[in-house]
Amino acid sequence: MPYITDLHLKASNTRQNISDCPVKGQKGFVLRTTPKGVFSFYYQYLNRKRLHPETGKPMREWHLIGEHPVWTIARARAEATTLAGLVASGKSITAERARDLVLSRATGRSFLQMHDAYMAYCEEPVLRRWGTVPRKESHDNIRSHLRRPLAWWGNRVASEITSQEIMELYRSYVTEKHPAQANNVLQCLNTLFTWAKHPDRAYVTVNPVPTLRGDDRATEVGDIEDGLVLTADQLRKFWFGLDDPKCPGKLHTKLVLKLSLVTLLRTGECCAISRAGIGPDTVTIPLAVTKGRRSPKARDLVQPLNSLAREILGQAFSIGDPLREYAFPKARGGRKSKKAATANKPYMEQRSLSIMTRRADDKRDQMGINQYLGLPAGLTPHDLRRTGACILEQLGYSDAEIGKVMTHKAPDKEAAPVTRKHYLVPVKIVERQIVDPRVKALDDLDAALREILGEPPKKLARAA
Template sequence: MAETFRDQKAMNVKRGKTVTEIIDERIKWMKVPVKKPDGEMRPRLESWENTASHLNRLIRPRLGKKLAMEVTKHDIATLSNDIVAGKFGKPSVSNARHMRKAASGLFNWAAEAGRDYVTASPCVNLPKLDPEHPRTRVLSADEIRIFWHGLDRNDLPYDRRTRLALKFELVTMLRSRELLGAHRDELFDLDGEHPRFDVPLKRVKKRRVIQQPLSDLAVEIIKEALASDDQQFVFESPMYKGQPVHRKAMADALRGTKLEKNKDKTKTPGLCELLGLKPFTPHDLRRTAATLAGDLGFDDASIAKCLDHVASKKSEQIVPTVTGKVYNHSKRMKEKRAVLDGVAAELRRIVAGPVAKALAQEGATARRLIAYADRF
């Protein structure tokens, strides 16, 4: 009888937890280091920072004080509708989708045996969200030319390695997170016939090793970025020696950065604004390179391999050291190398093209920079 009373009391405590309490516990659980397939210890959920951001920004303010047991499907649906309607900032179907995913993970986790904070997840049979329209931004040849030459100027307010990283994304089709952590140990045969960059699975979206062939243009960028023999990261942070540039550095450089100082908000214009270009993101550089490859006649399957859009059980295996570094020059690598070499040659042709428009644009950029400097 006493044992039953204690069990009931413990269950009441569990069922009395608020959403804020289970969010805190969930984030702590996600951050715990565990051994991964490659043998490294990393957070249990490697994308925990993004999930934590969605929990903290989108769920905690509205539902935090509510008992987790009392959250209903209606609460989640209403919150979702409010996010879409712009009651949490800019209207966003994407944020509503992120919120639902984070909430579903939270409540499914809370309902697991041993926790029993809730009896079931309220994130079921919710109304379907409107479809999201994928981005289609692709830089034109003139925009590529202006952008490339603009990145070589020394009067822009962003460090050289961040600008080189932007070039590198356009040349290699790699994702920002995959390339920004590039380390000397991940580069092979830079002076040989088969230069390659091996991205470890911990930085890859699909959690598999990427072996990306490097064109001569990509090698040039790497060699410029590696300014000294003791520099370990290709795109080293200008502020923190021995560390790569921040994962948001490229996006911030394109769109500009806001700074709060003495209660005043100031903004450093982004490269897009300074160069007079329609706004775009680092990911749009991948799309631009893929479009160039398509225009050159390469098939979708080969381009997809360069973008790491092809998944198979075989590709998810960790590449053995000797095989990966010495013998792996498979047909897949040859196809990717042909595409990336073709893109590099096309970029060289575009960049070396007529400069009249670029020069006119440069004059407009100079005026923007003068206006920017005059504010200080």
């Protein structure tokens, strides 16, 4: 008789019952496998108080413990040991389970209660290195992700929600052709149930949210696998088209898009540039704005400024109040945000850039920048950052060098995987031949040696 392990969790040609080793494991503990790959755990024993009406022999009782993966083998074996203890003490498993179910339903807390407690936890002000902020600064997004689960299960006992019901919710988003939202909601529920099963809270005893990998996860149909990048012709159309007074959007909005392209900063970081943060050769983005602020070693972001970036910032400050604090201030008289986090920001909101870029015709006959300039409809502000990264690659820079310019974090301080996976797209942008990085290195060595030897600097003319 085998000792049940993960090796036994494989589909069988027929339904099979695998009993646990009574010496090493728990007597009466059974794993049932099916051809469809369903794995169930049972506890079975011989009830000598119940006799067969025809043969007069004791009847064998089977009690379902649960299914894998919600129930692990170790947890199911422990439950079988508990049930064996009830039998040994002369108690009825059926009666005890019925009593526990009634007690659980009477005292169990609902999904609504769990949701409200979790949101209060997320919104609780805490002191960080960048100031006092909600514990989870994305609490508005979390509340939005949990809106449909709350409508489905608000009054349900939280511990009764099953993996099958969660997958039904997941598929409802996929059916509506919102796979990205489906994955976000699933991740949010996983975090919620993990938080809820903490011993100090005990809303649930297990996390029923399944882990989806590979083909099990929904993806956007028709997505461009490599991402969207502007070609050289589209880039010229974009750059000079933004200077057109008739192009949709305020001039400050269009300058932010240009600045993101030439600095490879995220648009949210560009929006938050202050006068005090601009130096002769660099710009400093505060820790409260940067994406890496959750790292214990995170520091203010300091990015070099090239000549185009300095021209754009100079143009931005020449518009409106020349003595203002931020290069891209929030528009006055605009739509007031209901979000306290964004309402207190004195600079432009990042999401307004995406709205202005991709907006289609509405009742006021307004259009987005993409439509006006004849650019791909799916172009986002973040694609400009991807375009700049691809140009650097085509100029001969390595993944590690590009990742450092894009402020991507890497454990080994080399190339971050995200740089190659999401940003470097095989779309030809630069027409000239790629420069071997060794050429620049040897030219720098030449210049250093000439300086040491007192020789005059000499520029070597190379073939284009």
